[in-house]
Amino acid sequence: MTDVEFVIAGYGVILGGIAAYVALLLRRLRIAREALDRAAGSPPPDAPR
């Protein structure tokens, strides 16, 4: 492996990892909001949007 491949692996995993976590977070947020709506009826006024 040349140096460049380590740089790609380094940036790829880290930046890709951040992107993956962002996607995961947004998905969990969406699921949680839906679950709360179902459980509690209409969303409370201070629900984050």
Added chain:
Amino acid sequence: MSELRRGLAVAIAIARKDATSELRGRQAAGSTLFFAAIVLLLFGFALGPNAQRLAEAAPGLLWLAIVFGGLLTMARLHQLEAEDGALEQLALYPVDRRAIYAGKALAGAAAMLVLGGLLVPVVAILYTIPLGSAWLPLLAAVVLGAIGFAAVGTAYAGLTVRMRAREVMLPLLMLPIVAPLLLAAVKVTVTALGGDPLGEQGAWLQLLAGFDVIMLVVGAGTYGFLLEE
């Protein structure tokens, strides 16, 4: 001032109670010691048979065995009360939480001291280590290590004793915390047995002492939060 005296009395009472159940339930404490000895034996198989390699590894192996045996010891000291629901009873008494912590930590340190003290000759024999004048710094390392381990162990055992998967949670939480204690104790042991060309033994003993102080203070301060549920 009577607050302090009452707290001290409580601590000693708790420590004495724990010591008594340790001595009465001789199988448990003895089993732990035996387990640690078997671990040392197994290290011999894992790293031997070259005597020199074992002798060089001996300080590390000694302290690993103390740590593994220590995990079982700290868990055991909290299990008895948890099973009888005695922890909840203890929490109801209007007694300073720090006194309860002090008592249990004292018992824990004593148990660790016995464990460590008995494992040293086992290591000396199994890995052919002449102890000689090394016994004093070794004793210091065992004492300080016992106190530090018990300080952390009392808090974490109190924390995990009523949890699911507590058998794995206590080691999982404790091991990263005691990594510096392990490191320092091994360093003191190495310099005690093999000479101290860099003159670093004092620094490591100070690190151990610092660890003990910090963990005792934090443990005492937070134990109350762990008791009340």
Added chain:
Amino acid sequence: MKSRVLGFVALLAVIAAAIFGLFVVPADLHQGDAQRVMYVHVGSAWLGELSFGLAALAGLGYLWRRDLRFDALAHSAVEVGVLFTAFAIWGGMMWGRPVWGVFWQWEDPRLATTALLLALGIGYLLLRRLSDDPTRRASRAAVVGLIAALDIPIIHFSVIWWRGLHQGPTFIDPAKSLKAAVPMLFVAALLFMLTAFTLTWAWLLIRRYQLARLETRIEEEVRLSRINAARAAATAPGGAVEEPAG
């Protein structure tokens, strides 16, 4: 919402900083292109440590005030912290292999400390998973967070002295490699990525905190509905008990 703006700014900053560090800045004379990994490695390490510090303070806040919002903040901070700490280790390895020749070595105090930090963070998250009651969970987590945070400086010193109090390092210290006679461009790239990462970190923290609060509310709703269902079953006609007075 403001956090959306923050999110977009952070995204743009990260992309720009990455382009800068990968293509604009020249390669290091000695380390070659591997030097570029430092820009993401240092940022990740810094944010990991910041996260755990924040988590410890938030835990302290919970013990002091008993406000579960502190607990939510602590949880969020640790989760994000574990993420960045894992990145820091990965970055360290991706830098280490070309520069040191090995993925891991024990003489670098930062690597050993970061590994312990990761272990402490994962332990915290596992602890939370195994606790059901919210207040008990919050207390336990706060204590663990506090003890871990106080252990960090001790770990730090012990690992630095480990190499020998008077001995020089055999392996290049990554932090020193950046400071010694470094061209301004390298420093700029580092600071640029650091800033971009910090913005990202802030956004992630906000979102994770929102999620934590939502999940707490869901937990409460589930618990409430279970209690109501049990009561209904117990007091229905033909049920087991009479509705207790009061």
